[in-house]
Amino acid sequence: MKPRIVAFIPAHNEEKSIRDCLAGLGDQSLPKDVELDVIVVADNCTDRTEEIALEAGKEFNLRLKVLTTKKNKQRKVGALNTAWKSIYGDPLDLYNKNLTIFEEYYKDSVKAILGMDADSRLAPDALFQLWEGLMSSRNIGGVMAKYTMRMPKKKSLISKDDVHYEEKIATGEYGGPVARWWTHQQKQDMASWLLDLQNSGGSTYVLGRQATLFRPEALQSVIDENKLDGPWQDESDVEDMLLTWQIQKKWKTLISPTARCFVDAMRTYHTFRQQRNKWQSGTVELLTNSNIGVKSKHRGKIWRSQIKTLTDFTIRVLFLLLLALAVATDQFYWSWIWLIPVALASILNTILALKTPMHRPIDVILAALLISPEIYLWVNLITFANVWLGKLSANKKDGWTTQYNAERGNTRSKLAEGGMAIILLIALGTYSCIDQRSFLTSETVQTAVKPYLETGWVVLTYLTIYTSFGMLLQIWRLRGRHTA
Known part of the structure; x- marks a missing residue:
């Protein structure tokens, strides 16, 4: 035979x-x-x-x-x-x-x-x-x-x-x-x-x-x-x-x-989220559950990926909090050096877009402008946070059932409600800052807030330098002959 x-x-x-x-x-x-x-x-x-x-x-x-x-x-x-x-x-x-x-x-x-x-x-x-x-x-x-x-x-x-x-x-x-x-x-x-x-x-x-x-x-x-x-x-x-x-x-x-x-x-956003929730939760379970009794020589690589995602999440949340606090208390100062990581991210995502099979010109443009990568990253960051928070929960979900139900249309996304909640929160915060501007910009408040701002910006700077070196390394490695 x-x-x-x-x-x-x-x-x-x-x-x-x-x-x-x-x-x-x-x-x-x-x-x-x-x-x-x-x-x-x-x-x-x-x-x-x-x-x-x-x-x-x-x-x-x-x-x-x-x-x-x-x-x-x-x-x-x-x-x-x-x-x-x-x-x-x-x-x-x-x-x-x-x-x-x-x-x-x-x-x-x-x-x-x-x-x-x-x-x-x-x-x-x-x-x-x-x-x-x-x-x-x-x-x-x-x-x-x-x-x-x-x-x-x-x-x-x-x-x-x-x-x-x-x-x-x-x-x-x-x-x-x-x-x-x-x-x-x-x-x-x-x-x-x-x-x-x-x-x-x-x-x-x-x-x-x-x-x-x-x-x-x-x-x-x-x-x-x-x-x-x-x-x-x-x-x-x-x-x-x-x-x-x-x-x-x-x-x-x-x-x-x-x-x-x-x-x-x-x-759709909803089916994607459910799929990635299943993938991420399964990966985390393999990394952390000793009862499964199997390990991979790639565990270090996977943990580094998890740490990178956590760093990306921390940088963005910390930046938004510091920016809001600095603007509200009139202590925001612009520095041109901030454009360095932005430029590196733009170069990296442009290269990735060009190396993606059957890409379109609009995809390369949106990648260079960091519009598409940032939106996509935020979706994955939300999934990352959701999965790790779920590790602390006593109620474990069946990832396969959740994904199947999403693909069949048996469940729906809460994207609209979440978007409205964020918009209302931003509007409320903006109104409060304008209404209480004299208080927030007073010397007493500025003095009390300043140490936290200084410490926060220092931490953010070190995290950004760390990720910038990571992007430089990735850009260097992408010069190779490999194709996706």
């Missing part, structure tokens, strides 16, 4: 995206004498996912079979493990079913397993490039593709008289200016992360579930060492990161320098 790659595609109500995902697999060029099999797991589906997958398999000449799950409570983890057990058997099978001779040959012929999301699409030749990366050394356990968010088509291209207008909008292929702008911010964020990984040697602390090629022996070693019935676990909201850390105990985990995978972005 020829060596083969087997693709695992968990799909929960993915009738709108599964055909495109399978079309991408139909486009792939395979290594010589290597075959591709595709297993789609229709997970608790209530739509036409199974039917469309079978039709697409015939259309694109794929060796495809569909497994179905009912009442699977482990969501994507359970679906992936279902695909795994269909090949390697279930160690929890009470009847100790033996594999047939054909099943044994088939199992032995599997040399790589491709884990994919149903709303992802591999670029042509990506699978071949992932294979080359995985087979370049015996100790490589997994190779991840480079992800790029798909930009929505302009909604204005659809005529309002088009009888299929609402149907086309519902597909998610089209979006307005805000959705397109928001997608680019996620693309640039992903590009920054990918460039950082490549500049650090290509080793990654998470093999993303969107498109990763695994060595079966690496997955089996995770099962054996942790006494599992399948490689994937639902103990974490970031099951792909947990699996990567377990693989890293004995194997290398790398990012491909060439293989590309296109994935869907979160089109």
Whole structure:
């Protein structure tokens, strides 16, 4: 039996995206004498996912079979493990079913397993490039593709008289200016992360579930060492990161320098926040929960990232507080040296925008002006603060359920209420400062406030110098040949 790659595609109500995902697999060029099999797991589906997958398999000449799950409570983890057990058997099978001779040959012929999301699409030749990366050394356990968010088509291209207008909008292929702008911010964020990984040697602390090629022996070693019935676990909201850390105990985990995978972005502020809440909370849980019993050699890098985010948050909150207090008490003094970190941030974000695949001129301009990066950063800072405050809470949320509900429209954003509250707070503060100006600018108040202002500005200066050196280092590293 020829060596083969087997693709695992968990799909929960993915009738709108599964055909495109399978079309991408139909486009792939395979290594010589290597075959591709595709297993789609229709997970608790209530739509036409199974039917469309079978039709697409015939259309694109794929060796495809569909497994179905009912009442699977482990969501994507359970679906992936279902695909795994269909090949390697279930160690929890009470009847100790033996594999047939054909099943044994088939199992032995599997040399790589491709884990994919149903709303992802591999670029042509990506699978071949992932294979080359995985087979370049015996100790490589997994190779991840480079992800790029798909930009929505302009909604204005659809005529309002088009009888299929609402149907086309519902597909998610089209979006307005805000959705397109928001997608680019996620693309640039992903590009920054990918460039950082490549500049650090290509080793990654998470093999993303969107498109990763695994060595079966690496997955089996995770099962054996942790006494599992399948490689994937639902103990974490970031099951792909947990699996990567377990693989890293004995194997290398790398990012491909060439293989590309296109994935869907979160089109709204609300769905993005819920996704990032899940990612951030899962990461924090892995870093801080000793009961999970797994560590990564990249822990230092991840902690540095958390500290950087905390520093960014502290700088902005401290600056706003000091600025408001200084202006209110008439003790604000401008210094041109403040433009240095602003200029560095502008240069850095311009480079990142230019290195982001398929960027638009408007994206580069908004990056240079720091408008887009600052808005995007504030959203992530709010998520960061929310997650760490949640660590102190006794009520733990299910990140998967929260994200699914947001994507289905079962929950709504409180962005409007939050925005109104901030505007009212600013208006109230401004009115109070104007109304009480004579008191706030009196010598007594100025004298009492001055020590706090001086100390605050000193602390802010040191934090800004620290981040400025970090930006200089990042700009220096971006001069390399790596692409996102």
